[in-house]
Amino acid sequence: xxxxxxxxxxxxxxxxxxxxxxxxxxxxxxxxxxxxxxxxxxxxxxxxxxxxxxxxxxxxxxxxxxxxxxxxxxxxxxxxxxxxxxxxxxxxxxxxxxxxxxxxxxxxxxxxxxxxxxxxxxxxxxxxxxx
Numbered sequence: 001x002x003x004x005x006x007x008x009x010x011x012x013x014x015x016x017x018x019x020x021x022x023x024x025x026x027x028x029x030x031x032x033x034x035x036x037x038x039x040x041x042x043x044x045x046x047x048x049x050x051x052x053x054x055x056x057x058x059x060x061x062x063x064x065x066x067x068x069x070x071x072x073x074x075x076x077x078x079x080x081x082x083x084x085x086x087x088x089x090x091x092x093x094x095x096x097x098x099x100x101x102x103x104x105x106x107x108x109x110x111x112x113x114x115x116x117x118x119x120x121x122x123x124x125x126x127x128x129x130x131x
């Protein structure tokens with residue numbers, strides 16, 4: 001691949017704020033923008049574990065559309081609005097990425113774009129074989 005590929009999704013903020021769900025760079029690095037617990041364009045409320053699973057599934061869905069999966073993930077970032085949610089979000093992360101063992105960061109932030117959201121995640125993947 002010699003060009004940057006950009007992928008959109010149904011997230012309500014992409015068009016409004018001017019960003020892509022995922023960007024694949026020449027050389028195989030794929031960056032997935034922050035994903036939250038949004039399903040079919042609407043916030044899917046729930047506890048931190050459920051929101052983390054939904055957010056990671058959104059990120060993995062973007063990767064899947066590019067022909068990649070959880071095994072290709074090399075870095076994750078998890079943004080939580082409460083430190084008390086670390087174990088639940090970490091449990092979701094382990095269930096999805098235990099085999100891949102990406103580099104990971106978990107940070108506590110003061111808030112997300114909507115107060116019903118308690119978790120946002122970012123994912124980076126690497127395509128070792130060119131498209």
